[in-house]
Amino acid sequence: MSSFFVLVALKGLAFELKTEKGTYYALHLGGTYFRILRVHLGGERSYLDVQDVERHPIPSHLMNSTSEVLFNFLAFSLERFIEKEGDGSSSQGVKRELAFTFSFPVKHSSISSGVLIKWTKGFEISEMVGRDIAECLQVALNTRGLDMHVAALVNDTVGALSLGYYHDPDTVVAVVFGTGSNACYLERTDAIIKSQGLLTTSGSMVVNMEWGNFWSSHLPRTSYDIDLDAESSNSNDMGFEKMIAGMYLGDIVRRVILRMSQESDIFGPSSSLLSEPYVLRTNLVSAMHEDDTPELQEVARILKDLGVSEVPLKVRKLVVKVCDVVTRRAGRLAAAGIAGILKKIGRDGSGGITSGRSRSETQMQRRTVVAVEGGLYMNYTMFREYMEEALVEILGEEVSQYVVVKAMEDGSSIGSALLVASSQ
Ligand code: ADP
């Protein structure tokens, strides 16, 4: 895994959560959904009240519209969210502080500003690349006359790490498996080459790995992966993400079934629907994979919707097997990524691979919490099980006892609001 860390995009963020009070908001732009939420923090560390959460699919036309259309839509959604509030949610005359959780690669210039490096996950608004994302949102909020301040621009993994850390200070890694995939972890500042010369007050920093873009010739790439990549809007990019994330697993399965239907007659007459990219979504893959009816009725129903009907039970079983192979590979690669991080920070029982890390500090295995969130992990039980099983396999039973994988529903958004609170 060593080449892994040569490829990562390092993004330092001083990381310290203090005890805060007040009401804070988060807007999260994911790959499939956007979420808006309001949290209230009491003075005590344990008091965190998530008061309102809204979750909506991102209208698909926005993904290749213009920055004006996208941000106007987000500002409009925030306006409606705030309108629902009764009196007392925010003190009169006090600006509402907002975290913008943004799950695309950004080059930060401060906690509340950063420019878009590139789009991923099917978004294509080219004029936004190189522009300050937080500023775009602030301008749209001002235009609508909303009394809201974009106080932090937060990567979703960093948000999830913040919530994990808030609940449990042993949390040092956060991973998202949703439409896309990414990870971040807490690193010693002196082990980050890119941060040399930066003035930091804290001994550790969060590294946003942007691991979706990891690539290695050792990855088990098939012709299906190669074709999927070539036909995507971001070819030659995000190779790891395209093997493990929710946006793509369904399409890998579709490509395998399509080839089987073209090269044999087991699916009967060929269906033109099956040739349609992304028509088979990953939630349908999990529904087929986890179909426990003896006749695999759910598989039959989903295949029928894809224009393939009257498929014999034997072939339906084969389709389940394809779902299994694709998801098992994804789960195991995901686990290898997590194990790679644990190895880097000396939490895999080996003592770490960072030069200069003192042996005495790393030899003793410490409790290590990995915060995980995202729709794929939360909803696809078999993906989760394969990932966790492989993590134990790689780390070994003994070290695994110290590694806790914790699900963090909405962790990225709630944690981003916490970061705003701690930056006030
Ligand atoms: P976002 O990526 O927009 O932040 P989520 O983290 O909720 O949103 O992830 C949504 C993605 O999770 C979906 O696009 C899909 O790929 C995956 N997903 C959601 N539900 C399921 C499911 N039941 N089975 C498998 N994958 C799912």
Ligand code: MG
């Ligand atoms: Mg997300």
